[in-house]
Amino acid sequence: MRVWIDQDLCTGDGLCVDHCHDVFTLLEDGIAYVVEDGEVQNDPGGSGSLAPVPHKHVDSVIKAAEVCPGECIFIEIDQADAERDVEVDVKIAARIEIRDDLGDEAAA
Numbered sequence: 099m100r101v102w103i104d105q106d107l108c109t110g111d112g113l114c115v116d117h118c119h120d121v122f123t124l125l126e127d128g129i130a131y132v133v134e135d136g137e138v139q140n141d142p143g144g145s146g147s148l149a150p151v152p153h154k155h156v157d158s159v160i161k162a163a164e165v166c167p168g169e170c171i172f173i174e175i176d177q178a179d180a181e182r183d184v185e186v187d188v189k190i191a192a193r194i195e196i197r198d199d200l201g202d203e204a205a206a
């Protein structure tokens with residue numbers, strides 16, 4: 099599973115950080131960014147802003163996307179995660195893309 103944020107829509111409220119501070123962070127500009135291995139991916143709009151999500155954080159990242167007031171957390175989910183019994187609110191379905199070519203990069 100991978101996640102990215104559309105910074106143009108982010109309100110900076112920090113709810114995502116509250117749900118999963120290992121994957122989301124707020125920078126000095128008051129906008130949220132994704133984190134990969136402790137490193138902030140601050141390349142808005144670029145491919146570098148897409149972070150793999152460790153399996154242990156899948157549920158909390160989905161929850162963060164559900165409560166995100168900016169509706170700006172986007173998820174790419176791989177087949178392994180898609181086959182898990184993960185409940186996803188229908189309101190974020192448009193922000194989830196199921197892919198089968200992500201490999202095992204998010205294993206942890």
Ligand code: SF4
Nearest residue numbers: 108109112114166168
């Ligand atoms: S929950 Fe959404 S709107 Fe709020 S800081 Fe995080 S990404 Fe931005």
